[in-house]
Amino acid sequence: MISGKTKLIAHLGYPTESFRAPMIYNPYFEKHGIDAVVVPMGCKSEDYADFVKLVFRLSNIHGALVTMPHKVTTMALLDEASTTAQVAGACNAIRLDADGRLVGDMFDGEGFVRGVLRKGGELSGKRALVVGSGGAGSAIAASLARTGVVELSLFDGHEPSVKGLAARLRQAYPGLIVSTGSNDPAGYDLVVNATPLGMKDGDPLPMDVSRIDPSTFVGEVVMKTEITPFLAAARERGCRFQVGTDMLFEQIPAYLEFFGFRHATPSELRAVAKITY
Amino acid sequence: MISGKTKLIAHLGYPTESFRAPMIYNPYFEKHGIDAVVVPMGCKSEDYADFVKLVFRLSNIHGALVTMPHKVTTMALLDEASTTAQVAGACNAIRLDADGRLVGDMFDGEGFVRGVLRKGGELSGKRALVVGSGGAGSAIAASLARTGVVELSLFDGHEPSVKGLAARLRQAYPGLIVSTGSNDPAGYDLVVNATPLGMKDGDPLPMDVSRIDPSTFVGEVVMKTEITPFLAAARERGCRFQVGTDMLFEQIPAYLEFFGFRHATPSELRAVAKITY
Numbered sequence: 001m002i003s004g005k006t007k008l009i010a011h012l013g014y015p016t017e018s019f020r021a022p023m024i025y026n027p028y029f030e031k032h033g034i035d036a037v038v039v040p041m042g043c044k045s046e047d048y049a050d051f052v053k054l055v056f057r058l059s060n061i062h063g064a065l066v067t068m069p070h071k072v073t074t075m076a077l078l079d080e081a082s083t084t085a086q087v088a089g090a091c092n093a094i095r096l097d098a099d100g101r102l103v104g105d106m107f108d109g110e111g112f113v114r115g116v117l118r119k120g121g122e123l124s125g126k127r128a129l130v131v132g133s134g135g136a137g138s139a140i141a142a143s144l145a146r147t148g149v150v151e152l153s154l155f156d157g158h159e160p161s162v163k164g165l166a167a168r169l170r171q172a173y174p175g176l177i178v179s180t181g182s183n184d185p186a187g188y189d190l191v192v193n194a195t196p197l198g199m200k201d202g203d204p205l206p207m208d209v210s211r212i213d214p215s216t217f218v219g220e221v222v223m224k225t226e227i228t229p230f231l232a233a234a235r236e237r238g239c240r241f242q243v244g245t246d247m248l249f250e251q252i253p254a255y256l257e258f259f260g261f262r263h264a265t266p267s268e269l270r271a272v273a274k275i276t277y
Numbered sequence: 278m279i280s281g282k283t284k285l286i287a288h289l290g291y292p293t294e295s296f297r298a299p300m301i302y303n304p305y306f307e308k309h310g311i312d313a314v315v316v317p318m319g320c321k322s323e324d325y326a327d328f329v330k331l332v333f334r335l336s337n338i339h340g341a342l343v344t345m346p347h348k349v350t351t352m353a354l355l356d357e358a359s360t361t362a363q364v365a366g367a368c369n370a371i372r373l374d375a376d377g378r379l380v381g382d383m384f385d386g387e388g389f390v391r392g393v394l395r396k397g398g399e400l401s402g403k404r405a406l407v408v409g410s411g412g413a414g415s416a417i418a419a420s421l422a423r424t425g426v427v428e429l430s431l432f433d434g435h436e437p438s439v440k441g442l443a444a445r446l447r448q449a450y451p452g453l454i455v456s457t458g459s460n461d462p463a464g465y466d467l468v469v470n471a472t473p474l475g476m477k478d479g480d481p482l483p484m485d486v487s488r489i490d491p492s493t494f495v496g497e498v499v500m501k502t503e504i505t506p507f508l509a510a511a512r513e514r515g516c517r518f519q520v521g522t523d524m525l526f527e528q529i530p531a532y533l534e535f536f537g538f539r540h541a542t543p544s545e546l547r548a549v550a551k552i553t554y
Contacts, residue, residue, distance in 0.1 A: 001551055002303055004296030004317045016337050019281030026279055039316050040281045042336030051335075054328045059319030060293050274278055 007036035008060045009259070012052070013067035016042040020275050021065055024252060027272040034261055036062060045069055052077050056096055063095040063259045071106075071135055078104040087142035087168045090135055093258050105258055108136060109143025111251025112219060115242045116190065117147075118250065118266075121217040124148035126189035131206045133161040136221040137194030141165060144190075145173045152176060155183040156195075186211040192219040198228035205230050214238035221247060249273075284313035285337045286536065289329070290344035293319040297552050298342055301529060304549040311538055313339060322346055329354050333373055340372040340536045348383075348412055355381040364419035364445045367412055370535050382535055385413060386420025388528025389496060392519045393467065394424075395527070395543075398494040401425035403466035408483045410438040413498040414471030418442060421467075422450045429453060432460040433472075463488040469496040475505035482507050491515035498524060526550075 011021055025038040043051045048070050055061060066074050071090035075081060078091060079101035085091045091104035116123060128149050130141045133156035141152055152169060156162040166178045185191040185207050193206040199222055209230065212218065218234040223244035231241050249266040256264050288298055302315040320328045325347050332338060343351050348367035352358060355368060356378035362368045368381035393400060405426050407418045410433035418429055429446060433439040443455045462468040462484050470483040476499055486507065489495065495511040500521035508518050526543040533541050 002299045002314070002316065004293035004299070004319075006299075006317065008316065008318070014336055016281035022279045022281070022283075037279070037316070039279065039285065039314070040283065040337055041285070042281075042338075043331075044334065044336065047331055047334050050327070051331045054320075054324055054331055057321065057324050057328075059291055059321065060317055061319075 002037050003035075004060070005035060006060065007062035008058065009036060009038045009062055010055050010064040011038050011040045011067070012043050012048070012055075012064050012070055013040075014042045014044050014069065016040040019067070020248070021067075023274040024249075024269055024272070027274055028264060028269055031272050032262055036259075036261065038065065043070070045073070048073060049077055052094070052102075056094070056102060061096065063093065065255070066092045066094060074104060078102050080104070082106065083172055084109065084139075084142045084146065087145060087165075087172050088139040089164070089168065090139065093255055095259060106139055106142065107251040107254045107258070108139035108247065109141070110254045111247040111249070112140045112192070112221075112242075113143045113147055114250040114254070115246035116217060116219060119217075119240060119242055121190065121240065123190065125150055127151040127153070127187065128190040128192070129153045129155070129183070129185055129188040129207075130192045130194055131155045131183045132192075132194030132221075133158070133165045134194070137192070138165050140192055140194055140219075140221070141169060145169055145176055149190075150177060151179070153179045153182065153188070155180065183207045184211055185209075185216065186213070188216055190217045190219065192221070193228075193230050194221050196222065198222035198230055199224050203229075205233065209233040209237065212237055212239060217241070219247075220244050223248065279314050280312075281337070282312060283337065284339035285335065286313060286315045286339055287332050287341040288315050288317045288344070289320050289325070289332075289341050289347055290317075291319045291321050291346065293317040296344070297525070298344075300551040301526075301546055301549070304551055305541060305546055308549050309539055313536075313538065315342065320347070322350070325350060326354055329371070329379075333371070333379060338373065340370065342532070343369045343371060351381060355379050357381070359383065360449055361386065361416075361419045361423065364422060364442075364449050365416040366441070366445065367416065370532055372536055383416050383419065384528040384531045384535070385416035385524065386418070387531045388524040388526070389417045389469070389498075389519075390420045390424055391527040391531070392523035392543075393494060393496060396494075396517060396519055398467065398517065400467065402427055404428040404430070404464065405467040405469070406430045406432070406460070406462055406465040406484075407469045407471050408432045408460045409469075409471035409498075410435070410442045411471070414469070415442050417469055417471055417496075417498070418446060422446055422453055426467075427454060428456070430456045430459065430465070432457065460484045461488055462486075462493065463490070465493055467494045467496065469498070470505075470507050471498050473499065475499035475507055476501050480506075482510065486510040486514065489514055489516060494518070496524075497521050500525065
């Protein structure tokens with residue numbers, strides 16, 4: 001029940017029609033008696049900088065979830081950004097600290113990493129390949145770098161994206177081996193599809209699945225179907241894997257901790273979520 | 278269930294802690310499957326003009342409820358204001374029209390008038406006394422003027438308020454007799470307490486109740502208790518009356534019509550409201 005005492009979490013993006021977070025967070029808040037509400041606000045790019053400033057001056061604002069197309073432009077509006085957000089070059093969560101400063105973090109990659117670890121995937125000391133250096137791939141690479149992987153290979157057809165990400169990773173994590181230029185998955189402990197390939201029928205696979213070793217853990221960011229053609233092929237080779245929505249549900253506990261709310265588990269969140277895929 | 282398709286109604290005011298509208302509108306919307314939500318936004322005066330402009334550029338905004346301290350300042354931000362809002366000098370509802378223009382109206386007085394008429398009070402051709410020319414009194418006077426009362430007497434200790442209201446009434450309703458300067462209720466068909474007297478224990482009565490005729494209809498704006506000392510005294514004299522919250526619940530159907538939603542009755546709204554007085 002929304003009242004004037006309810007903590008307001010603005011969900012900033014445009015368009016809003018496909019937003020999923022309100023249908024996960026709000027039933028969760030209601031079930032656990034947390035007096036907070038996630039409210040979609042369809043803010044267009046030309047208004048975004050001004051709107052962020054003003055929405056964070058509301059007396060009942062608690063934070064913001066940031067989604068397309070604002071994750072990158074948010075970086076310039078923050079007073080402080082986590083290392084992960086800096087490496088990803090993007091932010092998907094903003095909160096006000098006690099001094100009125102805007103603090104941002106990025107949890108897309110954190111959700112991916114938590115999912116891998118929960119399923120028994122190992123990361124510390126391992127080698128990972130991330131195919132796709134757009135928003136999802138950059139976030140995943142930034143979070144993988146924190147886990148102690150020894151080598152991170154990046155591939156993207158868009159040269160400036162992959163070079164920029166590699167440079168930010170090398171600067172923040174000088175001990176990490178960062179390579180670019182190949183999407184050959186042979187020999188990696190973790191391979192990730194962070195491209196949109198799999199969204200449309202007839203898309204090619206993002207890499208040569210026949211070269212993935214059965215011991216490799218395979219991750220996917222596409223959420224359109226649970227088992228994408230890429231995951232189906234990896235499963236056929238005997239690989240462990242995680243689906244796109246794991247990244248979504250695994251990142252929400254990280255958001256909740258960032259906003260100072262009760263700890264949640266992904267299975268609790270899946271149980272209350274009013275969404276289907 | 279809030280989603281990215283839900284129509285957003287901003288509830289603009291500061292502070293927000295005592296807001297009641299969300300606990301009336303939102304249960305009503307939920308009960309009737311109306312995909313809209315009222316969300317308190319604690320906007321301070323110094324940010325208000327900028328925030329109104331930007332909040333009405335959100336793609337999912339449908340309208341705004343306006344409350345203290347913004348009802349008067351909203352007038353300067355509108356592209357179009359109803360006659361009632363112009364006479365009241367204040368606005369408590371804003372919607373976007375199809376051309377992107379901000380249209381404002383004022384329903385505080387409309388709620389009062391609807392309540393009187395529902396209880397069988399007559400207004401057309403009658404004489405009314407409104408004591409208090411602040412926000413509530415101005416709104417009630419503006420709405421009474423539309424009903425066909427022949428005479429409206431105004432009283433307020435603050436001379437500029439009462440003179441300004443009288444001037445606006447005379448300009449908009451040239452046929453209406455408007456007098457000022459006395460709070461003697463003798464001889465009126467309707468008398469209204471539109472002052473805050475009755476909010477605090479020990480407040481004096483707003484007028485000499487012994488001079489109210491038993492045939493007079495008596496109205497109250499104070500909502501702190503159902504039967505204020507003023508209403509108790511009027512009831513003792515045998516007068517018909519309406520309580521402060523009648524004005525609140527009677528105005529909501531007018532708001533809903535303004536926003537283009539399903540018609541509601543005040544009793545439906547009272548039945549679902551999650552508030553007590």
